[in-house]
Amino acid sequence: IVNSTVGDAKKRQMDGFTLEQNDKTPLTSYFGTKIAETDIALRAGARGPTVLEDFHNREKISHFDHERIPERVVHARGAGAFGEFKLHTPLTGLTTAKILTDTSKTTPAYVRFSTVGGSRGSADSVRDPRGFAARFYTDEGNWDLVGNNMPVFFIQDSIKFPDLIHAVKPEPHNEIPQAQTAHDNAWDFMGLHPQSTHMQQWTMSDRAIPRSFRHMQGFGVHTFRLLDAEGKSTFVKYHWTPHLGTHSLVWDEALKLAGQDPDFHRRDLWDAIEAGAYPKWELGVQLVKEEDEHKFDFDLLDATKLIPEDLVPVKNIGTLTLNRNPVDYFAEVEQVAFCTQHIVPGMDFTSDPLLAGRNFSYQDTQISRLGVNFGDIPVNRPVCPFMTNQRDGQNTMFSKTNRTAYHPNRFDALPTTEPAKGGFRSYHETVSGIKERLHGPKFNEFVSQAQLFYNSMSEPEKKHIISAYQFELSKCYETQVQQTALNRINLIDHDLALAVAESLKDVTVPDAVPNHGKKSAFLSQVAGKTQTF
Numbered sequence: 001i002v003n004s005t006v007g008d009a010k011k012r013q014m015d016g017f018t019l020e021q022n023d024k025t026p027l028t029s030y031f032g033t034k035i036a037e038t039d040i041a042l043r044a045g046a047r048g049p050t051v052l053e054d055f056h057n058r059e060k061i062s063h064f065d066h067e068r069i070p071e072r073v074v075h076a077r078g079a080g081a082f083g084e085f086k087l088h089t090p091l092t093g094l095t096t097a098k099i100l101t102d103t104s105k106t107t108p109a110y111v112r113f114s115t116v117g118g119s120r121g122s123a124d125s126v127r128d129p130r131g132f133a134a135r136f137y138t139d140e141g142n143w144d145l146v147g148n149n150m151p152v153f154f155i156q157d158s159i160k161f162p163d164l165i166h167a168v169k170p171e172p173h174n175e176i177p178q179a180q181t182a183h184d185n186a187w188d189f190m191g192l193h194p195q196s197t198h199m200q201q202w203t204m205s206d207r208a209i210p211r212s213f214r215h216m217q218g219f220g221v222h223t224f225r226l227l228d229a230e231g232k233s234t235f236v237k238y239h240w241t242p243h244l245g246t247h248s249l250v251w252d253e254a255l256k257l258a259g260q261d262p263d264f265h266r267r268d269l270w271d272a273i274e275a276g277a278y279p280k281w282e283l284g285v286q287l288v289k290e291e292d293e294h295k296f297d298f299d300l301l302d303a304t305k306l307i308p309e310d311l312v313p314v315k316n317i318g319t320l321t322l323n324r325n326p327v328d329y330f331a332e333v334e335q336v337a338f339c340t341q342h343i344v345p346g347m348d349f350t351s352d353p354l355l356a357g358r359n360f361s362y363q364d365t366q367i368s369r370l371g372v373n374f375g376d377i378p379v380n381r382p383v384c385p386f387m388t389n390q391r392d393g394q395n396t397m398f399s400k401t402n403r404t405a406y407h408p409n410r411f412d413a414l415p416t417t418e419p420a421k422g423g424f425r426s427y428h429e430t431v432s433g434i435k436e437r438l439h440g441p442k443f444n445e446f447v448s449q450a451q452l453f454y455n456s457m458s459e460p461e462k463k464h465i466i467s468a469y470q471f472e473l474s475k476c477y478e479t480q481v482q483q484t485a486l487n488r489i490n491l492i493d494h495d496l497a498l499a500v501a502e503s504l505k506d507v508t509v510p511d512a513v514p515n516h517g518k519k520s521a522f523l524s525q526v527a528g529k530t531q532t533f
């Protein structure tokens with residue numbers, strides 16, 4: 001065990017779980033018996049059968065047989081690093097969370113970046129959203145901000161997530177294509193789900209082929225809540241802005257890198273940190289008062305919409321620096337288990353129906369990926385003291401010293417009706433309604449923000465979007481799939497549809513849609529309504 005007193009609280013904690021092993025350490029069995037011979041198995045005579053008795057041979061092969069665990073069901077390919085977060089602009093009065101109010105504190109942090117669709121061994125430079133999952137090991141518990149490098153998402157409701165992922169993953173009959181969305185199923189899904197129109201623009205843009213992880217923005221996507229000492233709520237959206245600026249590859253570079261250096265992004269992050277060129281991001285917030293919830297012409301609970309920065313500016317509040325590579329990739333990156341439900345007192349969720357499913361899904365999948373005690377894995381442990389009544393289960397790592405595991409009890413925790421001071425409290429939201437499968441009426445508009453995005457692009461960026469659509473859609477075999485996609489593109493911009501159609505056979509560009517001109521209705525509605533906080 002590495003006995004360390006250097007580094008931040010997380011480093012010291014991790015060191016306590018790190019086995020110091022190198023080629024000078026004598027080889028032993030898992031249980032400490034020194035091994036004299038590891039190259040030739042025990043056998044009956046030089047040319048005779050290998051014998052079962054050779055426990056070292058069996059232990060070595062058997063452990064190897066079980067080395068693989070299920071890869072993440074999405075975001076399987078990734079790279080992670082440790083670092084620190086320093087708040088510079090406190091959100092005093094808006095939240096009780098110390099990570100967002102105490103500027104004297106430096107909080108240990110961890111980030112895992114990832115692609116979404118590809119398997120663990122796929123290439124880094126593919127066209128895909130990128131995961132930007134950040135963890136803060138705060139004194140009040142772990143806070144996970146599990147976001148992407150795009151501010152919106154394909155779907156509005158988590159019940160659609162299995163459909164979405166089944167459509168963008170390789171097709172089930174032939175497992176083709178790996179790690180890209182250029183196939184019939186993906187475009188069929190998007191054609192049948194107008195709610196994906198805005199996110200589709202982001203994924204066809206240069207944002208989907210970042211220059212490196214260090215050059216990416218990040219977004220919490222959902223609207224969350226901050227809670228003050230009285231339980232008053234403020235809506236918040238989180239943004240990460242890279243100090244190096246936001247840069248992308250061009251498609252030709254991305255294609256070549258996928259062949260020449262499939263580890264391009266992973267290597268870039270590792271090398272930069274080893275060289276001391278520590279990547280940094282600003283954490284920014286968009287804040288909306290509770291009473292302003294319904295003042296927008298989109299719903300704050302709809303993850304396919306962003307809050308335009310003209311309406312609510314982003315205010316930077318702190319700096320994240322990544323400055324330490326993992327010691328053991330499997331232990332510290334493959335086994336890290338982020339979850340949107342990991343929040344701390346002074347924060348809460350909203351009723352975003354996509355977020356609700358995520359809060360269930362991450363922990364659920366981690367139970368099958370890592371086992372029910374995944375919280376004991378060092379990279380997942382908080383640095384603050386913690387005490388639960390959870391017990392037992394496979395791979396219980398630690399002997400707990402308490403004599404009870406129920407609450408209340410007369411030995412460790414006295415019966416009380418008082419909630420623990422400073423403990424997590426949910427926002428006292430008044431809810432009422434008929435139980436039904438419906439979304440709010442503002443969930444049904446899908447084109448305005450896609451237009452907002454397309455119209456904000458420079459001419460070279462628009463050309464890249466056209467080429468991306470041409471490449472992706474020309475890989476589809478089904479004309480009907482291409483036609484439906486083109487009909488949707490036409491709703492965003494007629495000229496875009498005309499340009500994309502040039503690379504497709506047997507499709508017809510529909511007429512321009514009168515109400516979806518170059519300047520969207522949405523843009524004119526939001527003009528001059530900037531909120532200040």
Ligand code: HEM
Nearest residue numbers: 072075112131132133147148153158161221357358361365
């Ligand atoms: C993994 C982001 C929607 C289920 C991830 C990861 C990120 C991410 C960054 C990788 C975490 C890591 O590095 O370990 C997002 C974003 C979403 C979204 C930004 C939408 C705003 C959803 C939804 C579901 C879901 C709706 C399910 C209902 C999962 C699962 C994993 C995952 C199961 C694998 C987790 C693991 O095995 O550790 N997601 N996701 N995600 N996501 Fe999402």
